[in-house]
Amino acid sequence: MIFPGALNKLVEVLCRFPGVGSKTAQRLAFFLLDRSREEVVAIARAMIEAKDKLAYCSTCGCLAEAEQCTYCNDPKRDQSLLCVVQEPRDVFVLERTGQYQGLYHVLHGALSPLDGIGPEELKLDQLVRRIEELGVGEVIIATNPNVEGDATAGYLARLFHPLSIRVTRIAFGLPVGGDIEYADELTLSRALDGRREI
16 A cells, blocks of 8 residues: 555544445545544443443343343333344444334344354354243344345244244344344334244
């Protein structure tokens, strides 16, 4: 590259962010260089604070600043409903709809034998125990509408079948291969309303 060494290093680091290619990394680097030192330090501190203060909820796996997240600690949430999602960010996207008032369980991935991700890596035995302990009446599967998400949804449906509970999958107004995090609130709200039994 034709940039000075420090700028090259900054661009290389920014390229590690998902969805950030070389050109976007360069734009971000120049944006940061145009800010005051105080602004850049504030951005860096916010990143470090988030890394230091956030952990996964010991119950559902969502992000939390305490041992349990706000959703697991909320007594007003419907304990008979459990929504299973792939990643913590999916919880926040679903919450923005204002439609869902049940509990969550985050898998932290999806079944993908080619990537070495099987049921053990997703800790599905912990999920089944939680369903039994809570006396859940319905599990809503909200995995992404792609090969891995569909395979995970099918596996979960078979896994929950002996539990005699209602298992639904949210309807998607998303393109196949898309991610929940990119959907707008209206699309997700309709998807929750149009969930179907599987």
